[in-house]
Amino acid sequence: MLNPLRALTLGGLLLFSSLGHAAPAAPDALHIGYQKGSVSMVLAKSHQLLEQRYPQTHISWIEFPAGPQMLEALNVGSIDIGSTGDIPPIFAQAAGADLVYIGAEPPKPKAEVILVAQGSPIHNVAELKGKKVAFQKGSSSHNLLLRALQLAGLKFSDIQPVLPCPRRCARRLPAGQCRRMGHLGSVLLRRAAAGRRPGTH
Template structure:
């Protein structure tokens, strides 16, 4: 691995203090809690950088207090605990939140390509397909979207979680284990997929044939029950959707900003933007979206990855869905 790439990886994986740290942005002079929205962000998701790059964080009529997390599951835990109001996650963290009866609701949906959600093997691996993973050790963040991608791919290959050894690691630790050859495979999402590829890994399979391609925004019950904060939730969702529309037509510009903010090489960011992020657009949290999540609930319950099944619709709030295309829409509407 090259020295510049090692430095870039260190910026991503060796900053637990930074991941837990709080930062803030916004233009409102008011510090009233009613005019502050506490937003969770993922190191690889870069919601804050996206809003800044697209101009959507300018002239905010309220303050955003940002908290950064290593992945979706710990973010949803913080939302459920009431320390964060809202945050974007993949398709599986809401399933684990519902299973744990956390006081949260899914309030928005995003569609994007699944080409960057993948199971990878290290450089020099002799493994050529998912079926060959039987008995192997696979790194994955428990409760993440990659967890669902991995389970779905295993089932499609005639295997199940019990046929492999799941090593539950957050992306930072998983990347270190993967590059050191301590695991046989890694299930993850962009930009980590692109980072692993640049380090010599290659994709064994992607989530494209097994996933609905949906991600979600989760908000706390407390924020949704507060009229002032729920108004901010609606405004934030509109700004994020507008920011993703901007990213689709400003790929190089977005990749430059994201690379700098995330501490990853520009080439890695650009691959991730072109493969995954430039395909993202807001869709309705409709019956099809809820059914796709219910299938994950039922599958994870059947595989005993959660204690039991439950009704996913009970963990949704559809009030912010006006004028959005159906979740089954595969092509982003014109700006």
């Protein structure tokens, strides 16, 4: 997904790169937004795939905590291209953002989870009624929460929304400052690796 001003040049560049044909002239600089949960972008960055393919282009990688922040930066021209989940672009375009899709990858439904802290008395979504629930507004976790509430026979108004950024929420969950969190698995995995493993349901 990218700023429409660079759609033609970059879209052709990436397409021809993947097909092995002669690419259009590469831009002098390219600012790429990514999240640690985007495996393809993390691999491209760590192995310097674009730097090797386009050595004359100065490539900058800018990390974002979640898709909505990345798309806001994309919309105002702070970055040229970014990779995010399926829901943030819908919210962004509904708000008037001018974005162009240049690629897609298969969905990963098991990469998204709903969490509670260890020892929580909450064991199913129906028990969230009246409770604080933290999520990133306009993200796939927002969509996950809405769908889970609907399946449990609850309305959004039945919960108390808490809207921190993903990393702040991950810190607050074990402390009991929010009852439940819908978020991407990458934050969970990084916290588990650091020995701070909240329970999952």
